[in-house]
Amino acid sequence: MLDARVLRAVPGRAARTHVDTRVADASAVSDFGLQWRRFDPYPELQSLSYGHLFGRFLLPRHFFRGRRVVDLGCGNGRLGRFVIPEAAAYVGVDLSDALLAFEVPEGARERVDLVQASLERLPLLDGSADVVLCWGVLHHVDDYEAAMREIERILRPGGTLLLYVYPDSYAPRENLNRLFRVIEPQAFHEFCVWFFQNVRRWSEIDRPLAQALCAALCVSPRMHTGWEVIQMFDGLGPAHHHLLQQAVRARYAAPWSLRATHDGCFVVGKPNAG
Numbered sequence: 709m710l711d712a713r714v715l716r717a718v719p720g721r722a723a724r725t726h727v728d729t730r731v732a733d734a735s736a737v738s739d740f741g742l743q744w745r746r747f748d749p750y751p752e753l754q755s756l757s758y759g760h761l762f763g764r765f766l767l768p769r770h771f772f773r774g775r776r777v778v779d780l781g782c783g784n785g786r787l788g789r790f791v792i793p794e795a796a797a798y799v800g801v802d803l804s805d806a807l808l809a810f811e812v813p814e815g816a817r818e819r820v821d822l823v824q825a826s827l828e829r830l831p832l833l834d835g836s837a838d839v840v841l842c843w844g845v846l847h848h849v850d851d852y853e854a855a856m857r858e859i860e861r862i863l864r865p866g867g868t869l870l871l872y873v874y875p876d877s878y879a880p881r882e883n884l885n886r887l888f889r890v891i892e893p894q895a896f897h898e899f900c901v902w903f904f905q906n907v908r909r910w911s912e913i914d915r916p917l918a919q920a921l922c923a924a925l926c927v928s929p930r931m932h933t934g935w936e937v938i939q940m941f942d943g944l945g946p947a948h949h950h951l952l953q954q955a956v957r958a959r960y961a962a963p964w965s966l967r968a969t970h971d972g973c974f975v976v977g978k979p980n981a982g
Contacts, residue, residue: 709833714831715727722814723817723820724820724821726821728823730829760843760872761790764872773794773795778801779798781842785809785811792812797820799820799832801822801823801827803826837867840868840869842870865980866977869975869978873956875971881926900941904940956976965979
């Protein structure tokens with residue numbers, strides 16, 4: 709699955725880890741590494757993550773069994789943890805150093821490769837993936853059309869793309885994104901933590917005010933404050949914030965198959981060769 713000609717192995721890692729030698733600077737996504745290495749609430753949210761993958765895409769329990777899976781924007785493996793146990797091979801790709809926090813199960817290490825690379829220029833072979841998973845990352849890519857072409861290239865004929873992009877209902881976030889993306893990532897994360905720590909207290913005093921503040925920032929207070937911090941940090945801080953729901957619908961017309969399973973979630977089938 710890997711194009712070894714452009715990859716350099718990272719020594720000293722328990723998991724097989726590679727860096728695309730064509731990637732000169734990943735500083736533009738350092739904020740993603742920040743959030744997933746240091747602020748991941750995953751241990752509290754296994755059911756939520758499982759629901760994102762299997763529930764929102766309406767997948768059967770053993771969907772990944774025996775398949776070669778590429779997980780684009782894998783981060784620290786929040787969703788990959790549920791794919792690896794049954795996949796024939798798993799390649800996790802991320803441009804940030806969140807890969808350093810990806811813990812691969814010891815018994816699965818021979819089937820797993822982690823690659824630091826850009827979605828716009830994937831170091832993977834043509835048609836090498838049975839399934840491509842791309843959750844919540846395409847809308848943060850600079851040239852998302854280049855990334856979509858790369859996804860189509862690595863997906864085999866008859867393969868499946870599991871894609872989540874920001875739905876059109878997220879349009880109000882665009883103005884907030886223009887404001888918050890100029891703030892240094894660590895400072896913005898501290899603001900997100902401060903906000904959610906206090907909004908709960910405010911809601912006890914004046915619930916309509918707390919709800920109005922959350923609505924103004926396009927967030928909602930929920931049971932797991934850690935997850936809401938991630939959502940706010942991820943949704944409002946990155947340099948790019950594309951709304952791609954309509955672009956996906958237009959791009960994957962016949963002979964591709966397209967099934968919308970949840971707001972912003974698509975199961976896309978690549979046509980068979982010939």
